[in-house]
Amino acid sequence: MQAQRWRYRVDRRAIAYLKFIIESYDNLALVTTVDPREGVVELQVPPGCEATVRELMADLGSRMLILPLE
Secondary structure, three states, rough: OOOOEEEEOOOOHHHHHHHHHOOOOOOOOEEEEEEEOEEEEEEEEOOOHHHHHHHHHHHHHHHOOOEEOO
16 A cells, blocks of 8 residues: 655745654654645655544644645
8 A cells, every 4th residue: 555645735934844743753754845935745644644644734733824735
């Protein structure tokens, strides 16, 4: 099974913070900046980590701008 790819729009000033937080959890997800000007990032979420990533993004979303992109 392959990793899922989820895209989000975040405050561009918070991209490094988001990357640091998510990647501090070993093998939880890989964060790639797709468009730094627009604040678009992509998370590659491995199988079995979806619920944890959803919870983490919801928690971070209560403190900063995080909008899921379809």
